[in-house]
Amino acid sequence: MRAVIAEDAVLLREGLARLLEEGGFDVVDCVSDGESLLRSVEKNQPDVCVVDIRMPPTFSDEGVRAALVIRKQWPDVSLLMLSQYVEERYAVDLLAGDSSGIGYLLKDRVADVSEFLEALRRVAAGGAALDPEVVTQLLVRSGRKDPLEPLSPREREVLGLMAEGRTNSLIAESLVVTEGAVEKHVTNIFLKLGLPPADQAHRRVLAVLRYLEHDHK
CATH class of the missing domain: 3.40.50.2300 (Response regulator)
Known part of the structure; x- marks a missing residue:
């Protein structure tokens, strides 16, 4: 490269x-x-x-x-x-x-x-x-309602790793769970945030940021 x-x-x-x-x-x-x-x-x-x-x-x-x-x-x-x-x-x-x-x-x-x-x-x-620090500040901004309030602690963990660009398999490896369990968490995350699910890691990052940008205008 x-x-x-x-x-x-x-x-x-x-x-x-x-x-x-x-x-x-x-x-x-x-x-x-x-x-x-x-x-x-x-x-x-x-x-x-x-x-x-x-x-x-x-x-x-x-x-x-x-x-x-x-x-x-x-x-x-x-x-x-x-x-x-x-x-x-x-x-x-x-x-x-x-x-x-x-x-x-x-x-x-x-x-x-x-x-x-x-x-x-x-x-x-x-x-x-x-x-991860960029993700944290994007997701929870000072003086604003936490947009991730509907998510469970595990779903927040998955979203943090997802926003770093990790694939489902890498997330599963990091959290020591099955890839199927991660897929279920990802589906729940997008449902709770009102976002359409996507497969590619970079599209998921983009979807999260678009949601936040819209939420805090």
């Missing part, structure tokens, strides 16, 4: 490059800003980009804006976004369309090398990956 890294912090950028290469990725370019990222994607046609949400010159949303351009012009390029903090608006913006091949992780998650590489491979293969 060919990868491009967009990160302005030199040490983190170099560390990511080494981590990806050791994980079997071919790092074809490393850049430090959104404009350079767009030029690199056009030139190198990578399979996946690891992108910092905040980059020069304003350190606000350069990474997100570049990612949205990439999604439009090069839809086959997967994107794993990194952020220092949970920024709900950016997560919803990135997942507002087709969420296949998209990820949003906090930078602290990079410290867990195996977990980070697993998420990157999942995104590069067309799946989705959301940081």
